[in-house]
Every structure is written in C-alpha cells, then in structure tokens.
Amino acid sequence: MLLFILRRLGVMVATMICLTFVVFYLVNLEPNLKKLALEQNNNRMTEEAVESWLLKEGYRRPILERYAEWIGSAAIGDFGHSTRFRKPVAEVLAPRIGYTGTLMFWVMVTMVPSALIIGVLAGMREGSKTDRSLSVVAIASTATPEYVSGILFTVLFASWLGVLKGVSKAGGIDFNNFALPVMTMAIYGMGYIARMTRASMAEVMTAQYIRTARLKGLSFRAQVLRHALRNALIAPFTVIMLQFPWLLTGVVIVEKLFNYKGFGWTLVEAADNNDIDLLLSCSLVSVVVVLLTQLISDIGYAYLNPRIRVN
Amino acid sequence: MEYIGFFEIWGTVISQFWPVWLSLAVILSVSYYFRHSLNLYGRLFDSSVGMIGLVIVLFWIMTAVFADWVSVFDPLEQLALLKRKGPGAIDAETGKALLFGADNLGRDLFSRMVHGSRFVLIIAPAATLFAFIVGITIGLPAGYYGGKIDAVMSFLANLVLAFPVILLFYLLVTPGIRETPIPMAMAGFFFIFPIIFFSVLFYSRYATRPGLLTIQLICVLLVGGWLYSGLVFNADPLRIITLEPNELNIFASVVFVNSPTVFRIVRGITMDIKTRDYVAAAQTRGENAWYIMLWEILPNARGPLIVDACLRIGYTTILLGTLGFFGLGLAPESPDWGSMINQTRAFIRIVPTIALPPTLALAIFVLGLNLLADGLREQSLKD
Numbered sequence: 001m002l003l004f005i006l007r008r009l010g011v012m013v014a015t016m017i018c019l020t021f022v023v024f025y026l027v028n029l030e031p032n033l034k035k036l037a038l039e040q041n042n043n044r045m046t047e048e049a050v051e052s053w054l055l056k057e058g059y060r061r062p063i064l065e066r067y068a069e070w071i072g073s074a075a076i077g078d079f080g081h082s083t084r085f086r087k088p089v090a091e092v093l094a095p096r097i098g099y100t101g102t103l104m105f106w107v108m109v110t111m112v113p114s115a116l117i118i119g120v121l122a123g124m125r126e127g128s129k130t131d132r133s134l135s136v137v138a139i140a141s142t143a144t145p146e147y148v149s150g151i152l153f154t155v156l157f158a159s160w161l162g163v164l165k166g167v168s169k170a171g172g173i174d175f176n177n178f179a180l181p182v183m184t185m186a187i188y189g190m191g192y193i194a195r196m197t198r199a200s201m202a203e204v205m206t207a208q209y210i211r212t213a214r215l216k217g218l219s220f221r222a223q224v225l226r227h228a229l230r231n232a233l234i235a236p237f238t239v240i241m242l243q244f245p246w247l248l249t250g251v252v253i254v255e256k257l258f259n260y261k262g263f264g265w266t267l268v269e270a271a272d273n274n275d276i277d278l279l280l281s282c283s284l285v286s287v288v289v290v291l292l293t294q295l296i297s298d299i300g301y302a303y304l305n306p307r308i309r310v311n
Numbered sequence: 312m313e314y315i316g317f318f319e320i321w322g323t324v325i326s327q328f329w330p331v332w333l334s335l336a337v338i339l340s341v342s343y344y345f346r347h348s349l350n351l352y353g354r355l356f357d358s359s360v361g362m363i364g365l366v367i368v369l370f371w372i373m374t375a376v377f378a379d380w381v382s383v384f385d386p387l388e389q390l391a392l393l394k395r396k397g398p399g400a401i402d403a404e405t406g407k408a409l410l411f412g413a414d415n416l417g418r419d420l421f422s423r424m425v426h427g428s429r430f431v432l433i434i435a436p437a438a439t440l441f442a443f444i445v446g447i448t449i450g451l452p453a454g455y456y457g458g459k460i461d462a463v464m465s466f467l468a469n470l471v472l473a474f475p476v477i478l479l480f481y482l483l484v485t486p487g488i489r490e491t492p493i494p495m496a497m498a499g500f501f502f503i504f505p506i507i508f509f510s511v512l513f514y515s516r517y518a519t520r521p522g523l524l525t526i527q528l529i530c531v532l533l534v535g536g537w538l539y540s541g542l543v544f545n546a547d548p549l550r551i552i553t554l555e556p557n558e559l560n561i562f563a564s565v566v567f568v569n570s571p572t573v574f575r576i577v578r579g580i581t582m583d584i585k586t587r588d589y590v591a592a593a594q595t596r597g598e599n600a601w602y603i604m605l606w607e608i609l610p611n612a613r614g615p616l617i618v619d620a621c622l623r624i625g626y627t628t629i630l631l632g633t634l635g636f637f638g639l640g641l642a643p644e645s646p647d648w649g650s651m652i653n654q655t656r657a658f659i660r661i662v663p664t665i666a667l668p669p670t671l672a673l674a675i676f677v678l679g680l681n682l683l684a685d686g687l688r689e690q691s692l693k694d
Contacts, residue, residue: 015466015469029487143678145673147649149674151659152670253636256636271481
C-alpha cells in the first residue's frame with residue numbers, strides 16, 4: 001500500500017512537471033509575450049520599446065533556464081509575482097482558493113445527497129415509473145451545462161420572480177446571492193452521479209444476497225436500507241471523487257457568470273492578461289486537485305471494497 | 312413599435328419550420344416502415360426515450376440543412392431600430408416580425424439561432440469522428456499489447472486529462488497562437504491518423520490480395536490527401552473543404568481534448584474483449600495482430616462506442632458553447648449558440664427573453680443526443 005502511494009506520488013510529480021512546462025512554453029510564445037508587454041505598459045508601444053521592455057524584464061533569456069528558475073523557487077514556496085494584480089502570487093491566490101472552497105463545499109453539500117437519493121430511488125425498482133421519470137430528470141440535468149442553466153435560473157429567479165440575486169460577492173455571501181451559483185453547479189453534476197448510483201443500485205438489487213433477504217421475508221425497506229444500500233454506494237464514491245476535476249471547469253464558468261471573484265475568476269483574468277506566474281500557479285493548483293482526488297478515490301475504493309487490492 | 316401576439320409568434324415559428332417537418336415526416340415514416348431490416352437503428356423505434364431523442368436530433372440536423380429557408384432574416388443583418396426589442400417586434404421596412412426579438416445589435420435572434428445549428432452540427436460530429444479515430448488507433452494497441460506501450464500511452468492520456476479543459480482552451484484557442492505554427496502542427500498530427508487508420512485497416516485484411524489492396528490504398532491516399540490538404544493547409548485544390556484559421560484551431564483543440572477519453576474507453580474495452588474465445592481462435596490461426604485488433608476486436612466493441620459517440624457529440628456541443636461563452640476563438644459576428652449566449656447575457660435585466668433562444672436550443676439538442684444514447688444503450692443491451 002505504502003509503495004503504491006509512493007509510486008503514485010512519483011507519477012504525480014512527473015505529471016506536474018510536464019504540465020507546467022507545457023503551460024510555461026505556451027505562455028512564453030512570442031505573441032503572448034507581446035500581449036503581456038502591451039498590457040503592462042501602454043497599448044501604443046513601438047516594436048523597439050516592446051523588445052527592450054522584454055529584454056529588461058528578463059523575458060528574452062533561454063526558456064529552459066527560466067523554467068528551471070521557476071521550478072526551483074516554486075519548490076521552496078515562492079510562486080513569483082502576478083503582473084495583473086501587482087502582488088505576489090501567493091497573496092492573490094490564497095484567499096481566492098478559499099472563496100472557491102466555500103462554493104465547492106456548498107455545491108457538494110447540496111449535490112451529493114440529492115444525487116444519491118435520486119439514484120437509489122430510481123435504482124431500487126428498475127424499470128418502474130419512478131425509475132423512468134427520475135432517469136429522464138437525471139439525463140436532462142446532465143444535458144444542461146452551467147452557462148445554460150445559470151442563465152435560465154437568473155431569468156426565472158432574479159428577473160421574473162425577483163427573489164434571488166444574479167450576482168454573487170466573494171467574501172460576503174448569504175442565501176440570496178449564493179443560492180443561484182450553487183444551484184447551477186449542483187444541478188449539472190447531479191445527473192451524472194445519480195445515473196451512476198442508479199446503475200450500481202440496480203445491479204446490487206439483482207444480487208443473490210438480496211434475493212435471500214427477500215425470501216427470508218424481510219420487508220422491502222429493510223432489504224434496501226440494511227442490505228442493498230451499503231454495497232450500492234461504493235461505486236458512486238469513486239464517481240463523486242472524480243467529479244472534482246469536472247467541477248473545476250464548472251467553477252470557472254459559474255464564477256464568470258455570477259461575477260464571484262474566486263479561483264476560476266482569477267484563472268480567467270490571468271489567462272486574459274497572460275499573467276505568467278499566476279497562470280502557472282493556477283494550473284499547478286488544478287493539476288494537484290485532479291491528481292489528488294484520483295489518488296484518494298483509488299485508495300478509498302480499495303478501503304471500501306475489500307475485494308479490490310491496489311497494486 | 313408594433314408587436315404580434317404570443318400565439319401568432321409560435322404559429323409563425325411552427326410554419327417557418329415547414330421544410331423540417333416535411334423531411335422529418337418522410338425520414339421517420341420511411342425508417343418506421345423498414346425498421347425490421349435496420350438493425351439497431353430500427354429497434355430504436357421500440358423505445359420511447361430513444362424515439363424522442365432521435366426526433367430531436369433529426370430536427371436539428373434538418374434545421375441545419377434547411378437553415379436558409381427556415382430563417383426569416385439574414386443572421387448577420389443589423390436592424391438599427393430594433394435593438395434589444397422583445398419577441399414579436401415587427402420590422403417596419405419589411406413588415407416581417409422578429410419572432411424571438413433582437414439582440415443588442417438589432418440582429419434577429421430566431422434567424423441566428425437557426426443558423427447557429429450549422430456551426431455546431433458540422434464541427435461537433437466531425438471532431439467526435441476524428442477523436443474516435445485517434446482514440447481507436449492508439450487505444451487498440453495499448454489495450455491489446457499492454458506493457459510498455461500501454462504505460463507510455465496512458466501516461467500521455469492522463470497528462471492531457473489532468474489539464475482543466477478551460478485552461479487548455481485559454482492557452483490553445485487564442486488569436487495570438489494563430490500566429491505560431493502550433494495549430495497547424497496539431498492539426499497535421501491529428502489528421503494524419505485517419506489515413507494511417509484506413510491504410511492499416513485494409514492492409515491487415517487484404518495483404519494477400521495485392522490487386523484489391525492497391526486500389527483500396529490508392530483510394531485512401533487520394534481521399535485522405537485531399538481532405539488533409541483542405542483541412543490542414545487550407546489548400547484544397549477543389550475549394551470544397553476550407554477552414555478558417557480560427558475554425559481549424561478550434562477543431563484541432565476539440566479533437567485534442569476528446570481523444571484521450573476515447574483512448575481510455577477503447578483501451579478498457581480491448582482489454583476485456585481480448586480474453587474472448589474468438590480472439591484466441593484468431594491468434595491460433597496465426598493472424599496478424601492488427602488484423603485481430605481491427606477486424607475481430609473493433610467490430611465487437613461497436614455497441615459501447617456508438618453510445619459513447621452520441622454522448623460525446625453532446626459533450627462537444629457543450630464544449631463549443633463554452634468556447635463561445637468565453638469569447639474564445641470564434642469571430643464576433645458568428646451566429647453560434649455559445650457566442651450568442653455570451654453577447655446577450657449582459658442584457659438579461661432589460662429583456663429577460665434575450666438569452667433564451669440559444670440557451671434552450673443548445674440544451675434541447677444535447678438533451679436529444681443524451682436521450683438517443685440512452686435509447687441506443689437500452690436496445691443494444693437486449694442482444
């Protein structure tokens with residue numbers, strides 16, 4: 001087990017190095033550097049002025065040398081300086097990650113239980129009316145991306161009913177301005193988890209030991225709650241963990257849509273302004289989130305299901 | 312400003328779609344009549360969910376085909392007097408109504424929505440097809456041989472999958488990157504796969520019949536080379552296939568994002584199927600490895616792959632919408648749904664209905680694809 005985790009951590013570091021290098025290479029392409037120079041100074045700079053500014057700021061040194069420098073300082077916790085916000089990257093990013101963490105937390109709190117309930121209700125009687133209608137609901141929710149449902153909800157709740165706010169302020173959240181972003185994100189992810197739970201539940205309900213429970217004369221409630229549920233919830237665990245990377249894209253869309261200034265909003269700002277250090281740190285954060293959740297889902301799966309061995 | 316009423320709006324909308332209704336009726340009745348000889352597609356008519364999905368998808372395909380007849384105005388025409396008018400506003404000059412209202416530049420939302428289906432229905436299925444060919448060509452050997460090839464390929468696929476899609480698009484689909492050779496290199500790399508795929512496909516089966524093989528290979532190289540020159544270098548001698556540089560960039564990036572997932576699916580299915588008896592039989596006959604992969608394993612993997620293709624076209628539609636939503640890569644006047652959403656969403660407070668046509672169109676199309684996939688899955692499991 002320990003060896004497995006160590007090997008996975010090794011692969012993780014290799015992935016991080018490869019990915020940050022790709023990002024580093026792409027943000028240092030000639031057109032992007034020019035964009036950065038124009039954004040940092042004034043937009044009517046001459047070619048020579050751009051060139052001399054890039055030379056002065058050290059952007060003309062060999063790319064490998066600069067990448068090695070970045071890695072070296074990132075390894076000891078110095079993530080560089082944000083050119084967009086004119087502050088150290090750590091100072092920009094730390095509070096924003098906190099805001100997005102709050103958003104993610106509430107999304108998970110609403111999404112996971114409702115998805116599991118829908119999935120279990122649909123899967124416990126496969127092919128019934130409840131199953132069919134809940135499955136269509138789940139399919140409909142996976143078919144509406146955040147930028148569609150977000151706008152539909154804003155029109156419905158903010159413009160017509162006037163009960164919720166269509167803009168949300170990071171750091172000062174309450175139910176009125178936070179319900180829409182959470183709802184938007186939760187609904188898109190919910191359908192997928194619900195369908196996976198349904199499939200897993202339907203499979204468990206056909207298992208031999210459920211038949212035994214039924215022949216023993218147990219009530220349907222007891223069959224579902226005491227026998228089926230525990231095994232049926234193993235597979236959705238992996239799915240829920242693997243939802244995090246997916247939520248990351250959702251976060252960017254939702255934060256942009258509701259102007260919630262969290263991690264996703266920062267990523268868009270960094271990319272729009274070619275803020276090299278900030279963008280590198282953003283990609284580092286997202287890659288770590290993706291890989292860590294994968295690792296946790298693998299280990300957790302083996303822990304929950306003793307028939308599986310990791311190696 | 313004069314408006315037409317609610318019922319008149321929908322009456323006109325329904326009558327505007329007449330070529331679509333007509334072709335839908337013809338296609339559905341013909342397929343229903345021949346449903347017993349149409350395999351999986353025919354059996355779709357037994358599942359109500361699948362039927363609804365099929366009708367929705369066909370509706371949008373036909374809308375894209377007949378977009379010029381269905382739309383009322385030119386999607387790019389700006390009617391200065393009608394900026395941000397609500398549904399049903401009548402254009403004084405022509406006397407025709409803007410069925411769903413106008414956007415912030417006074418363009419007819421209905422016509423833009425109808426024309427927007429073209430962009431999606433060309434790029435999304437084509438990109439999915441390319442992603443499948445790339446994923447299959449790499450996934451089959453990775454799953455079949457395992458070992459080192461598998462480890463390297465899986466690492467590369469996971470590398471791409473670990474990237475948040477949105478960051479990748481922000482890096483790859485920018486105007487700046489079009490000045491560099493990267494989009495062309497990417498397109499050149501991905502679009503070579505279909506040529507390799509079909510050459511190996513025919514070679515592995517007909518190597519013993521050189522006459523037939525030569526004809527097939529010449530066909531593959533001619534058609535492939537023609538498409539390749541048109542897609543990658545925008546130098547199609549017949550001028551049929553042309554892609555704007557920004558479209559090429561989007562196309563290649565979407566293929567790039569989708570192919571690792573297809574790779575993973577194909578690899579998984581291959582690892583499962585290669586333990587079957589008919590594969591062992593082929594191995595005992597001494598068949599070539601590529602023959603086994605392409606002619607024994609691949610046809611038997613078609614069920615899950617067809618279902619996934621449906622879902623993936625829907626996912627690609629969502630991706631294209633995301634690109635438009637962030638204003639990445641597409642021309643500002645382009646009538647695709649994502650850009651429309653992006654341009655109109657700022658005015659929701661003034662005209663609540665302004666963003667609805669593109670959002671609902673996109674949601675309905677993706678829903679149709681998902682229902683179709685569900686129906687196909689249900690029917691293919693009945694074997």
